[in-house]
Amino acid sequence: MIDYSKVLSGTVVDTPKSGIRKFFDLMNTMQDVVGLTVGEPDFQTPWHIREAGIESLERGKTYYTANAGLSALREEINTYLTRKFNISYDPAKEIIVTVGGSEAIDIAFRAVIEAGDEVIVPTPSFVCYAPLVRMAGGVPVILETKFEDRFKIDPEALKAAITPRTKMLVLPYPNNPTGAIMTREELSEIAKILENTNILVLSDEIYAEMTYTGTHCSIASLEGMWERTIVASGFSKAYAMTGWRLGYLCAPAPLCEQMLKIHQYGIMSSPTTSQFAAIEALKNGDTDIQMMVEEYNRRRRYIYNGLRSIGIEAFEPEGAFYIFPKIGVYGMSGEEFCNRLLYEYKCAIVPGNAFGQGGDGFARISYAYSIKHITQALERIEAFVKTL
Amino acid sequence: MKTQLLKLLEHNATLTPEQLAVALDVDADSVRAAIAELEQSGTILGYKTIIDWEKTDREAVSAMIDVKLTPQRDRGFDRVAERIYNYPEVKSVYLMSGGYDLSVLIEGKTMKEVAFFVSQKLATIDGVISTATHFVLHKYKDTGVLYDAPEIDERGTFS
Ligand SMILES: Cc1ncc(COP(=O)(O)O)c(C=O)c1O
Numbered sequence: 001m002i003d004y005s006k007v008l009s010g011t012v013v014d015t016p017k018s019g020i021r022k023f024f025d026l027m028n029t030m031q032d033v034v035g036l037t038v039g040e041p042d043f044q045t046p047w048h049i050r051e052a053g054i055e056s057l058e059r060g061k062t063y064y065t066a067n068a069g070l071s072a073l074r075e076e077i078n079t080y081l082t083r084k085f086n087i088s089y090d091p092a093k094e095i096i097v098t099v100g101g102s103e104a105i106d107i108a109f110r111a112v113i114e115a116g117d118e119v120i121v122p123t124p125s126f127v128c129y130a131p132l133v134r135m136a137g138g139v140p141v142i143l144e145t146k147f148e149d150r151f152k153i154d155p156e157a158l159k160a161a162i163t164p165r166t167k168m169l170v171l172p173y174p175n176n177p178t179g180a181i182m183t184r185e186e187l188s189e190i191a192k193i194l195e196n197t198n199i200l201v202l203s204d205e206i207y208a209e210m211t212y213t214g215t216h217c218s219i220a221s222l223e224g225m226w227e228r229t230i231v232a233s234g235f236s237k238a239y240a241m242t243g244w245r246l247g248y249l250c251a252p253a254p255l256c257e258q259m260l261k262i263h264q265y266g267i268m269s270s271p272t273t274s275q276f277a278a279i280e281a282l283k284n285g286d287t288d289i290q291m292m293v294e295e296y297n298r299r300r301r302y303i304y305n306g307l308r309s310i311g312i313e314a315f316e317p318e319g320a321f322y323i324f325p326k327i328g329v330y331g332m333s334g335e336e337f338c339n340r341l342l343y344e345y346k347c348a349i350v351p352g353n354a355f356g357q358g359g360d361g362f363a364r365i366s367y368a369y370s371i372k373h374i375t376q377a378l379e380r381i382e383a384f385v386k387t388l
Numbered sequence: 389m390k391t392q393l394l395k396l397l398e399h400n401a402t403l404t405p406e407q408l409a410v411a412l413d414v415d416a417d418s419v420r421a422a423i424a425e426l427e428q429s430g431t432i433l434g435y436k437t438i439i440d441w442e443k444t445d446r447e448a449v450s451a452m453i454d455v456k457l458t459p460q461r462d463r464g465f466d467r468v469a470e471r472i473y474n475y476p477e478v479k480s481v482y483l484m485s486g487g488y489d490l491s492v493l494i495e496g497k498t499m500k501e502v503a504f505f506v507s508q509k510l511a512t513i514d515g516v517i518s519t520a521t522h523f524v525l526h527k528y529k530d531t532g533v534l535y536d537a538p539e540i541d542e543r544g545t546f547s
Contacts, residue, residue, distance in 0.1 A: 306410075
């Protein structure tokens with residue numbers, strides 16, 4: 001009989017399952033749960049974008065595209081980034097269309113990490129960074145961000161985390177799960193630390209459009225940073241296109257050339273139908289984004305006020321569609337709080353420790369839900385908190 | 389703020405001033421004042437509930453009727469339109485461009501009742517030249533709301 005423990009990669013076997021998954025599995029065993037757990041838009045992809053996908057199928061566009069993606073799409077990505085964030089890339093050499101922001105992040109790590117290389121991963125953050133670094137043979141160095149700093153990177157802490165083996169800093173803003181953003185001024189502090197080093201930045205800007213207190217600033221737009229930054233982004237959040245699995249990477253040509261090899265051998269090319277839809281999204285999707293962002297913004301204020309009036313402490317989130325309240329003040333761990341809220345009041349929110357170090361004592365609440373649904377959930381949270 | 393407020397209410401009239409206030413980032417009293425003003429000026433005309441009557445055992449049919457008119461001196465179509473819209477069976481009346489003049493939406497209990505209304509009341513009004521009645525067989529979407537697709541959250545929990 002085959003002994004699977006002998007054939008599987010130890011690195012993969014030792015990688016823990018995503019902490020969110022554990023909680024979701026629990027939640028799915030129960031009925032009538034009002035959850036604020038989901039990390040994707042509740043909107044469907046705007047119809048004109050879906051139609052562009054359908055039309056491409058009707059016209060028989062069912063073949064592979066160029067490895068890096070349709071050139072028309074890469075042109076549009078560049079136009080969009082220039083227009084919105086004042087960063088530009090050569091569509092021929094500096095943009096790769098990927099299978100979601102997820103693949104973009106993965107191949108960025110794989111192209112630069114050699115065994116033992118360190119990647120600084122601020123937490124709490126999206127669950128994929130540290131496991132992907134490890135699977136690429138690297139060592140994630142956790143940089144815990146703090147409630148007191150509104151979950152932004154503290155420049156001093158960053159300096160302390162840098163070693164001669166540091167290859168890369170992950171910059172996950174606007175942040176899932178905290179809702180934190182980093183402003184131009186705050187980013188320049190980071191830039192100053194990195195400017196004379198060989199350290200790259202992987203800037204995950206997938207929530208860039210969901211910035212409510214001003215406009216998003218990409219670190220690549222700062223003096224001296226373009227040459228050392230890989231921007232990973234995608235269509236999932238801004239255009240409510242999670243299921244289309246489409247994202248992109250932008251980086252200087254010498255980096256892209258290598259990342260493209262991984263994409264070429266591992267993926268070939270991103271889904272063609274999705275690429276046609278994405279062209280339409282970038283060309284004519286501004287009003288959709290505006291509509292959705294206005295709606296998220298209303299919910300953001302609604303939930304922030306709602307939690308505060310229940311007496312739960314949270315800082316006002318400025319980006320993405322999550323709020324990260326402090327729930328570790330009721331004499332139990334965050335996980336226990338979430339479990340009891342789920343079992344006793346049938347309301348699901350995700351324990352903050354699922355998002356890494358520094359998340360314990362907090363919970364991620366997603367507001368990608370209707371106001372009505374949020375109201376229901378808040379009522380249950382209030383009922384629970386009153387008993388404590 | 390007013391346009392935003394109207395958009396929110398158009399979508400969901402059950403939001404309380406407190407909820408609206410948070411959504412609009414103003415205080416609840418300003419929302420109350422704005423609503424009062426909009427009601428007074430006739431910008432907000434009412435609040436209703438969207439009901440799919442097919443899901444109940446109440447009998448109801450509706451019909452769209454194209455009505456051709458002869459314009460009257462001085463008052464154009466207004467006078468006739470008024471005579472039509474005063475009937476409680478008439479739910480909407482629109483003045484149209486194109487092949488006919490008024491589009492009239494009528495609701496009744498049965499087709500017979502609607503047909504009777506059209507032939508006996510509508511067609512006999514002075515100034516009405518002709519009517520063409522189209523019964524509604526099924527509503528797919530009304531005032532922006534889908535009838536057959538109840539909102540189910542199909543999102544799994546993956547990320
Ligand atoms: C911060 C962050 N980055 C990247 C992703 C990946 O998104 P996708 O692969 O759908 O583009 C997510 C999804 O939840 C995310 O929250």
